[in-house]
Amino acid sequence: MDVKLFLEKERRLVDRALSARLPQKGDCPETLRRAMAYAVMSGGKRIRPILARAACVAVGGKAAWADAPACAVEMIHAYSLVHDDLPCMDDDALRRGKPTCHVKFGEANALLAGDALLTLAFGVLSEWKKNESAKSLAIGWLAEAAGMNGMVGGQVLDLAGTTRSANLAGLRSVHSRKTGALIAASARLGALAGGGSRSQIARLFEYGKNLGFLFQIVDDILDGDGCVKILGIEAAKKLASKTASRAKRQLHSLGNRAGHLSRLTDYVLNRSS
Numbered sequence: 001m002d003v004k005l006f007l008e009k010e011r012r013l014v015d016r017a018l019s020a021r022l023p024q025k026g027d028c029p030e031t032l033r034r035a036m037a038y039a040v041m042s043g044g045k046r047i048r049p050i051l052a053r054a055a056c057v058a059v060g061g062k063a064a065w066a067d068a069p070a071c072a073v074e075m076i077h078a079y080s081l082v083h084d085d086l087p088c089m090d091d092d093a094l095r096r097g098k099p100t101c102h103v104k105f106g107e108a109n110a111l112l113a114g115d116a117l118l119t120l121a122f123g124v125l126s127e128w129k130k131n132e133s134a135k136s137l138a139i140g141w142l143a144e145a146a147g148m149n150g151m152v153g154g155q156v157l158d159l160a161g162t163t164r165s166a167n168l169a170g171l172r173s174v175h176s177r178k179t180g181a182l183i184a185a186s187a188r189l190g191a192l193a194g195g196g197s198r199s200q201i202a203r204l205f206e207y208g209k210n211l212g213f214l215f216q217i218v219d220d221i222l223d224g225d226g227c228v229k230i231l232g233i234e235a236a237k238k239l240a241s242k243t244a245s246r247a248k249r250q251l252h253s254l255g256n257r258a259g260h261l262s263r264l265t266d267y268v269l270n271r272s273s
Contacts, residue, residue, distance in 0.1 A: 003263040010050040017067040035105040035113035041098045049074045052190035058258040061194025068128035069189035072121040078118035131184045145185035154178025180212025201249045210247035244269040
């Protein structure tokens with residue numbers, strides 16, 4: 001299947017799974033419900049949940065088995081964007097061409113909507129129809145990826161200007177937390193959902209780390225920032241190509257079942273937005 005058709009089909013399925021797990025009318029204060037839905041359902045490529053579903057298939061599972069962790073990751077991603085947009089952070093008025101959550105609902109409600117999405121993500125995982133051991137692992141891995149040594153820690157380093165003064169190793173350290181941690185967790189959780197072996201889960205976690213770094217390198221190339229300022233545009237493109245190859249090497253032992261992951265890697269490498 002063409003990667004764009006695959007991504008569009010998967011995006012629709014992910015949106016359906018997210019809608020089913022978001023609060024419905026009467027579940028919570030209406031303003032909060034609307035702000036949460038706005039934050040999650042206002043577009044986006046859904047790379048993280050699609051990655052989780054594809055990783056599940058790559059180890060022999062069915063994509064739907066990964067819906068709970070896929071939705072949990074996407075809720076955390078959505079909360080992070082709501083908070084990133086706040087006046088105390090990036091102070092953005094638009095996201096994907098629409099008013100940001102705090103512009104539409106007010107700063108306090110946006111802050112609380114982000115808090116609620118973060119909390120709901122772990123509630124979704126706690127209700128996942130898996131054995132207690134798998135749920136415990138999933139909750140721990142997602143907490144690690146989202147927290148002080150993952151996404152939140154990376155955001156703190158970014159706010160401190162670390163990305164502007166870093167060498168390549170330092171830049172990768174920030175990117176691996178701020179962007180890469182949730183992407184790597186998506187692959188790891190998907191492999192767990194599919195019943196992957198310890199070796200398969202480790203390989204897909206490593207694949208996810210490389211995909212996360214690739215995603216950020218391509219962002220830097222598109223924005224003329226980060227890696228481009230350190231290496232120059234041509235060297236940054238070569239680094240992107242090498243990182244994509246490194247990611248794909250982790251898929252070799254999985255055979256044809258990892259085909260969507262391979263095509264997803266090419267999509268990230270060649271994307272233009």
